[in-house]
Amino acid sequence: xxxxxxxxxxxxxxxxxxxxxxxxxxxxxxxxxxxxxxxxxxxxxxxxxxxxxxxxxxxxxxxxxxxxxxxxxxxxxxxxxxxxxxxxxxxxxxxxxxxxxxxxxxxxxxxxxxxxxxxxxxxxxxxxxxxxxxxxxxxxxxxxxxxxxxxxxxxxxxxxxxxxxxxxxxxxxxxxxxxxxxxxxxxxxxxxxxxxxxxxxxxxxxxxxxxxxxxxxxxxxxxxxxxxxxxxxxxxxxxxxxxxx
Amino acid sequence: xxxxxxxxxxxxxxxxxxxxxxxxxxxxxxxxxxxxxxxxxxxxxxxxxxxxxxxxxxxxxxxxxxxxxxxxxxxxxxxxxxxxxxxxxxxxxxxxxxxxxxxxxxxxxxxxxxxxxxxxxxxxxxxxxxxxxxxxxxxxxxxxxxxxxxxxxxxxxxxxxxxxxxxxxxxxxxxxxxxxxxxxxxxxxxxxxxxxxxxxxxxxxxxxxxxxxxxxxxxxxxxxxxxxxxxxxxxxxxxxxxxxxxxxxxxxxxxxxxxxxxx
Numbered sequence: 001x002x003x004x005x006x007x008x009x010x011x012x013x014x015x016x017x018x019x020x021x022x023x024x025x026x027x028x029x030x031x032x033x034x035x036x037x038x039x040x041x042x043x044x045x046x047x048x049x050x051x052x053x054x055x056x057x058x059x060x061x062x063x064x065x066x067x068x069x070x071x072x073x074x075x076x077x078x079x080x081x082x083x084x085x086x087x088x089x090x091x092x093x094x095x096x097x098x099x100x101x102x103x104x105x106x107x108x109x110x111x112x113x114x115x116x117x118x119x120x121x122x123x124x125x126x127x128x129x130x131x132x133x134x135x136x137x138x139x140x141x142x143x144x145x146x147x148x149x150x151x152x153x154x155x156x157x158x159x160x161x162x163x164x165x166x167x168x169x170x171x172x173x174x175x176x177x178x179x180x181x182x183x184x185x186x187x188x189x190x191x192x193x194x195x196x197x198x199x200x201x202x203x204x205x206x207x208x209x210x211x212x213x214x215x216x217x218x219x220x221x222x223x224x225x226x227x228x229x230x231x232x233x234x235x236x237x238x239x240x241x242x243x244x245x
Numbered sequence: 246x247x248x249x250x251x252x253x254x255x256x257x258x259x260x261x262x263x264x265x266x267x268x269x270x271x272x273x274x275x276x277x278x279x280x281x282x283x284x285x286x287x288x289x290x291x292x293x294x295x296x297x298x299x300x301x302x303x304x305x306x307x308x309x310x311x312x313x314x315x316x317x318x319x320x321x322x323x324x325x326x327x328x329x330x331x332x333x334x335x336x337x338x339x340x341x342x343x344x345x346x347x348x349x350x351x352x353x354x355x356x357x358x359x360x361x362x363x364x365x366x367x368x369x370x371x372x373x374x375x376x377x378x379x380x381x382x383x384x385x386x387x388x389x390x391x392x393x394x395x396x397x398x399x400x401x402x403x404x405x406x407x408x409x410x411x412x413x414x415x416x417x418x419x420x421x422x423x424x425x426x427x428x429x430x431x432x433x434x435x436x437x438x439x440x441x442x443x444x445x446x447x448x449x450x451x452x453x454x455x456x457x458x459x460x461x462x463x464x465x466x467x468x469x470x471x472x473x474x475x476x477x478x479x480x481x482x483x484x485x486x487x488x489x490x491x492x493x494x495x496x497x498x499x500x501x502x503x504x505x506x507x508x
Contacts, residue, residue, distance in 0.1 A: 012503070016249075017294070017313065019499065023249035023492045024288070024314030027256030029485045030263060031286040031317055066295060066311050079283070080327050083427075108285055110323070111425040113444040120285055120321050137424045137447070139456055171312055173290040174320075204488065216495050223502040230506075 004229035008222045010061040014041065015219040017064045022211055029204035033105030033175055036070045036203035071166045074105070074202040076194065082141050083109045083117070086197040091161035091188030092177060094126040095119055101126065102176040103162055103169070103185075105199055111135060117149070121174060127157035145192040163188035248292070248313060249496040255316030256489035259286055262319045263482045270470045271479075278362025278435045279468035280324045281475075287320040323427045329361075329469035331461065337394045338365045338373065341466040344458015346420030346451065349382040350375055350436060357382060358436040359421050359429070359446065364465055377434055385416040398459040400451040420457045421446035 021037045028034040042065035076086050085107030087093070092103035102123070109125060112118045117125045117133040124132040128147070135141060139151040147159035168183030179185060266284045273279040294311040331341050340363040342348070347359035358379075365381060368374045371388055373381040387394060391404035391413075400418035405411070423429065428442025439446055449457045 016499065017311070019492070019496060020249045020252065020313050023252035023256075023489075023496070024316060026485070026488045026492055027252045027259070027316040028286070028288050028314070029256070029488065030259065030284075030482065031288055034288055037312070037314065064311060067313075079325070081323075081325055081427075106287075108323075110427050110442075113424055113428075113441060115424055120323070121287075137422060137444075137456075170310075171288065171291050171314065173314075174287045204485065208488065209491070212491060212495055216498060219499050220502060223506065226506060 002229055002233060004232070005226050007061060008226040008229065010044070010063060011222045012219060012226070014039075014062055014064045015215050015222065018215050019212075019219075021067060022208065022215065025203035026208055026212075029201050031106075031175065031201050032108055033074065033199045034201035034203060035072075035074075035105065036201075037067045037171075038070055039064045040066050040068055069166050069169070069171065070202060072202045073199070075200040076197045077200055078196065079198050080196050082196060083111070084196055084198045085109060085143060085159070086194045086199040087161065087188075087191045088194055089191035090163050091191030092163070094160040094162050095123045095176070096126050096132070097123045097176070099178075102172065102178055103164075104175045104177065106175040107193075108198055111137075119175075126160045128160045131157070133157035133159070141195075143193055143195040145194070147193045159193060161188035161191055161193070162186070163191070248315060250493060252314065252316035253489045253492035253496065255289065255318060257486055257493075259317045259319050260482050260486035260489065264479065264486075266322050267475050267479050267482065271472065271475050274468055274470045274472055274475075276362075276435065276468050277364055277465045278329070278360060279470065280326055280329075280361065281468070281470045282322040282324055282431075284322040285320050286317050289315040289318055291315065324429060324431070325469065326426045327469045328466070330467045331464040332467050333463060334465050335463050336364075337396070337462060338367070339363060339465045340365070340396055340460045340462050341464045342420060342451070342458045343461055344451075344456060345426065346422055346449070346457035347426075347437065347446075349419070349421050349446075349448075351380045351382050352436075353379065356438075357446075358432055358438055359423075360435050360437065361466055362435040363460075375434075381418070383416060383419060385418065387415050391415075396460055396462040398452055398461065400460055417450065418460065419448050420451055421448055422457045423447075 018039050021039055025036045041062060043060040044063040092105055093107060095102050095104055108120050109117050115134050127133045133149055133156055135156055136151055142150045147161055149156045162185045164183060164185045168180050169177040170180050172178045263284045266282055270281045291312040291314050294313055347361060350358045350360055352358050364376060365373045371386045373385040385402050387404055390406055394404045396402050402415040403412040404415055424444035425442060428440055429437040430440050432438050452459045
């Protein structure tokens with residue numbers, strides 16, 4: 001293949017992956033606490049690539065090197081349910097799962113039959129300093145902005161808000177984030193817990209529509225470039241080599 | 246590319262389910278004692294294209310990998326037990342529960358179900374029954390000659406007989422309370438059944454300290470569906486559906502261009 005077609009094919013592949021990220025974002029516009037993924041384009045330089053003999057530049061190709069998760073705040077929806085919590089600002093709820101500690105921005109919690117505060121999937125919400133938060137039935141629950149859960153005058157526990165670098169977390173599905181190997185968690189600072197509210201998704205909106213159009217158009221341009229490359233090849237084969245009589 | 250198509254399809258399915266849920270809420274905007282439900286969604290599993298920490302070259306490692314999500318799914322639609330508005334009916338057998346409790350209803354099958362709809366009637370034996378004829382538990386019987394039926398806030402039912410000044414006691418209404426009402430199973434006809442998630446019912450008398458609530462005679466609890474909120478949900482849900490269908494179109498167009506590369 002010639003250089004034009006190779007570069008164009010690499011670009012087309014990257015746009016397809018962009019569309020896959022965008023499709024997942026748009027599918028999750030109603031997922032509570034969802035954080036949108038964005039692509040990060042980079043130039044791929046093969047270790048074996050030989051430099052251009054005239055310019056000395058290495059052969060490079062556009063690829064999506066990695067994605068990053070946009071930590072921007074989602075909209076806060078009023079639900080009125082006393083066990084719905086949203087975090088305004090920095091921090092994630094810590095949840096004890098069978099696979100270890102996981103983190104979520106989706107504060108749609110409920111009570112287990114034993115009275116333990118859990119996620120909608122039934123995993124216990126971790127209290128600060130370890131352990132779970134146990135509530136008595138029939139007594140109004142109040143949560144202050146620092147995450148302290150009170151029933152009447154009695155303190156039932158404090159929600160454990162964790163904070164880490166967005167680069168150090170991996171999405172796991174079920175609204176969970178997991179820490180990547182070697183990442184570290186620190187206590188959240190500056191995030192306020194709001195009761196009776198849920199955080200919506202930060203994906204969607206007009207920006208997504210613009211991205212969708214731009215991905216499609218870029219793809220179209222690359223496809224044109226590839227056609228031109230093909231056309232040049234065809235002419236080289238059919239016309240340059242033609243022997244005039 | 247096929248991933249984009251399936252992610253968008255999962256988004257469309259989820260929004261369809263959201264609209265089904267909104268339609269049911271709106272259809273029940275006037276059902277006494279109806280509690281609205283709210284659909285919740287989760288993201289699906291992620292596919293690791295480039296694993297974070299893998300080596301990118303001889304001396305560099307990839308700091309964060311490339312993960313592609315595979316769409317969304319509905320995780321639950323929980324019942325929102327917010328108190329509905331009270332409407333005065335002046336019917337002495339209508340009551341509302343001001344609090345968390347539930348009336349206990351004995352179904353025809355003998356199984357006990359629970360409801361917030363406090364619209365009761367008398368059957369041919371004088372027992373308090375729901376509009377479907379299921380008996381209120383514990384059973385309350387009122388003789389046909391009774392006048393001035395009164396239900397106190399603590400659930401004591403009394404009536405007077407003609408020519409008598411002394412009120413007669415007809416029984417005591419008790420209420421059920423659940424650890425986690427959002428985990429109840431809807432049976433239709435405004436009835437709920439307990440599940441493992443809701444916990445077993447604990448029975449108490451109205452006005453007790455358990456937060457079960459008090460009774461108010463002559464009122465009915467309206468549905469807690471907020472029509473404005475449901476319409477807003479309907480609009481956002483419909484637009485999200487549309488956005489996902491656009492992704493299907495875009496993926497299809499891009500696929501078509503790939504196929505047209507070779508002529």
